Amino acid sequence: MxxxxxxxxxxxxxxxxxxxxxxxxxxxxxxxxxxxxxxxxxxxxxxxxxxxxxxxxxxxxxxxxxxxxxxxxxxxxxxxxxxxxxxxxxxxxxxxxxxxxxxxSQFYHPTVVAFDEKMKLIQINRFSKGCLSYAIISEGKGMIIDANQKVEYYLDFAKQYNFKIEHIVDSHLHADHISGGPALAEQTGATYYISSGEVKGTDLKYEPLEQYQSIRFGEVEVEVLAVPTPGHTPGSTSFLLNNQFLMSGDTIFVGGLGRPDLGGKAKEWAQDLYDTVFHKVSQLSDDVLVLPAHYADIKEINDNGIVGATLGEIRKSNDIMRNEDREAFTQQVAGAVSTEKPPNFEEIIAINRGELHVEPERAVELEIGPNRCAVHHH
Missing domain, CATH: 3.40.250.10 (Rhodanese-like domain)
Known part of the structure; x- marks a missing residue:
């Protein structure tokens, strides 16, 4: 005993x-x-x-x-x-x-990033993998961004915070963890959105994110702008909330940029990333808080327990965000990717596209291990 x-x-x-x-x-x-x-x-x-x-x-x-x-x-x-x-x-x-x-690997922990009388923004940290998902809550309605696999967690979370999940978005097709988005949408009746470029040719039930400039719910001021930010994947989309918070998926991290090689087109996707950084993101002000879908280093968690940094800080500390020479930028990003690919990433992508269905035990097993979705520039 x-x-x-x-x-x-x-x-x-x-x-x-x-x-x-x-x-x-x-x-x-x-x-x-x-x-x-x-x-x-x-x-x-x-x-x-x-x-x-x-x-x-x-x-x-x-x-x-x-x-x-x-x-x-x-x-x-x-x-x-x-x-x-x-x-x-x-x-x-x-x-x-x-x-x-x-x-x-199955432990998730919520931290409130911001709240006022109109809305609450919460970051949910899955420490074992450095995966982050988000809940935006307003007037008893909510949106979940980049839900991880453990659907029950989000259902309990919605009960605890007393809101109804109405919108579920994936910023891109994830390669290192299984998305809980489609299953969560099925269980809650919420709408599931992802860019159609990510899941073309599959029978996944979704709303094409590129057709929505904004998604509103609750108080009208809670406006989520869907900003196409290709680079990590062609259909990567970031979400700008009230002009203050950018849920950037895997496009921009606190410590670098998303790696553009997981589709085997590092050069082309790095070009897209260049346009995203210098034409899209460059229009956002320095005080916008970037909240990514991943982090690669425990040091990226700040003293309030949040993974996030202002665009100003990220621009200052990342030379790559200032490298306006397109050719040099592309070389640097495509060439920086020497780290291993996420384990089982082809199988995980097939599951997230709705093409492969696996038993729950296998799903948990597939995800075990660290995340490897960032390009690091130290």
Whole structure:
């Protein structure tokens, strides 16, 4: 009978947010650990694979502190419980992440970005993948932008914030996670929008986003402008809310631009990205807050717990946003993409286009791992 202290993904997140240091003992294999781990500003991780603990080798324990609690983490929770019990017998303080990295991959957390008497804008962070979705709520009606796969989360969220989901938009065809948009639309009766360039030739039920200059609901002032911002994908669309907030999908990140190579047309898409940056986005003022669909580094989360930066800050810190030479820009963006492609991205794209249907367990499995949708310029 297991007697390890179990903590949920939510409790682990609270610990990470408490301002205290958190020590994680990750007992997965070294390559799994190096590929994807729990990260936080005050998180320190030690990796000692599970099999080492089966060998009763005392040297496995020499790095481990006796006076500090360790949260033991594995893929699904089982191995971590064994390790935690072994350690507890030797006098170490441990707890176990219940459900392991699988549970962490399914944890979503909301943070209010802005609110006034007319509307509320909330960023929903899926820490394990650096995926961000958004809810705009006004007069009991709401829009969800870039919903992730876990549809129940958004249904519960709408109950908790007391609004009806009426509009669901995907900023583009996602390659690194399965969109919850179509399933959420089916369950709520909401309208699902995506640019038709992203899903042409499929039987997905959607409204073509390019036919809507704005989507209004609730208070008339809540006007969501659909701004075509191709580059990461041909039909990428950003949403400008009240001229103040730009939900930029994967086109512009806090730390860079979306990678244009996932369609195998890096050169052409980089040209589109150039037009987006210098002809579309350049018309927006420096104080517009950019809220992307992803982030690649824990440092991009600001002190209020939000991933976002003003256009002014992004323009200042990204030389690529100032590189007005079209040829040089294209070279730089198309040439910067050396990082691995998102795992299983072809299968995920086929699911998001409605061409492939998989069992829920397979869907969860396909997404496990980090996101790789950004081009980084440090």
């Amino acid at each position: 297991s007697n390890a202290v179990l903590i949920s993904a939510g409790q682990l997140h609270e610990k990470m947010n408490s301002g205290k240091d958190v020590l994680i003992l990750d007992v997965r294999n070294m390559d799994e650990f190096n590929n994807w781990k729990i990260e936080g500003k005050k998180v320190k991780s030690i990796n000692v694979p599970y099999f080492n603990f089966l060998e009763e080798d005392e040297s496995n324990f020499k790095e481990l502190p006796k006076d500090e609690e360790m949260v033991v983490v594995c893929a699904k929770g089982g191995s971590a419980q064994f390790v935690a019990e072994t350690l507890a017998e030797k006098g170490y303080k441990t707890s176990v992440l219940d459900g392991g990295m699988l549970a962490w």
